[in-house]
Amino acid sequence: MQGVKYAVAWFVVVLCLLLAPIPLSRAASSDDTVVGVLAATPDELTLLLRLSNAVDHENGLRIVPMAGKGPVQTLTDLFYIRGVDAVLVPSDTLAFMERNGLLDNIGSKFAFVVRLFPLDVHVVARTGIDSLADLDGKIVAAGPSASASYVAGQFLLGTTGISAKTIEADGEAAVRAVADGNADAAILVGRKPLSELKSLGADSALHLIDVAAPEGLQDIYAPSLVTHDDYPQLVEAARPVETISAALVVAVLDRQRGMPQYAKVQRFADGLFTALQRGSGGDASLNLAASVPGWNRHPAVVEALKSHAEKLQAATQTNAEN
Numbered sequence: 001m002q003g004v005k006y007a008v009a010w011f012v013v014v015l016c017l018l019l020a021p022i023p024l025s026r027a028a029s030s031d032d033t034v035v036g037v038l039a040a041t042p043d044e045l046t047l048l049l050r051l052s053n054a055v056d057h058e059n060g061l062r063i064v065p066m067a068g069k070g071p072v073q074t075l076t077d078l079f080y081i082r083g084v085d086a087v088l089v090p091s092d093t094l095a096f097m098e099r100n101g102l103l104d105n106i107g108s109k110f111a112f113v114v115r116l117f118p119l120d121v122h123v124v125a126r127t128g129i130d131s132l133a134d135l136d137g138k139i140v141a142a143g144p145s146a147s148a149s150y151v152a153g154q155f156l157l158g159t160t161g162i163s164a165k166t167i168e169a170d171g172e173a174a175v176r177a178v179a180d181g182n183a184d185a186a187i188l189v190g191r192k193p194l195s196e197l198k199s200l201g202a203d204s205a206l207h208l209i210d211v212a213a214p215e216g217l218q219d220i221y222a223p224s225l226v227t228h229d230d231y232p233q234l235v236e237a238a239r240p241v242e243t244i245s246a247a248l249v250v251a252v253l254d255r256q257r258g259m260p261q262y263a264k265v266q267r268f269a270d271g272l273f274t275a276l277q278r279g280s281g282g283d284a285s286l287n288l289a290a291s292v293p294g295w296n297r298h299p300a301v302v303e304a305l306k307s308h309a310e311k312l313q314a315a316t317q318t319n320a321e322n
Contacts, residue, residue: 035064037086038066038086038087039067039068039087040071040090044068044089044248047088051275052065061267070150072096078110078252079103086250086251088251090148090248091112091220092155092221093151094110094251095155096154110252111298112252113272113301114250115249116248117285118285120190120224120226121188121244121245122243123185123243124178124185124197124234125185126178131210133162135157139166140153141166141173141185143168143187143188147170148246159214170188174186174188185209192230192231206234207234208226208231209241219293220246222245222293223245226243227241252298266300267304269298270308273308
């Protein structure tokens, strides 16, 4: 019986040791290297998983990928939720939240680390719809609020005065709604070529229409072209479709020098730049120094970019000498 008491007492001691709070010095040291990154959509989560594998152990970093609930909620979570250090979001999310008053002084709260690639706006329509103006009074699949298509759709329809009934279908469901006659057009946003459009047959009777940035949106979207090479069955070789694009960005809170998160952002940026440069595979859309309309680059990222360029130059010079 005495032995049982000793065993129970020893178990309690061990349990207390295991459950004891981590000393602040240890917690702080670990927290410097662990970066929680939230992806706004399932497609971006897939990309984030690849990025996390590539960045892990660069500069001793440990990337923790997390699934978000759409662009607006994801950027909001970056501001409010502890443990979310960075997010992957479409660049037009910031302007959308600012214009709808979703966070006070939002422009000073966030900054970007890097522009990953363009996100083109695709407006696919049935026969008889040849311009955005033709959508007045029509049915448009513009995605649920947790999609990138929703933000672009709200901007395009809302700022042009087009009165259309919107339904929440997105992706393949949106294209199917147009093909089946349940919608007149669909607004889709993503990196071209979109799989849901790439798979359309030449007999689909659907086409892409030109999109220009409406007045007041030129500082949010950049001009872009969709070509025959992107969608041979939708776009004529001699007539590319003009459209606009946002960009997928890695964003962080805009912390200034001297704040605890500043060095962490710099470390994360340097590791991310190294991984992206190594795995770019000659991707012409990847430019680590590219600016993003409507966004400021975090000052710690500017330093990391300069450091990364210097290290790359030194490595190139060493290789040349050898």
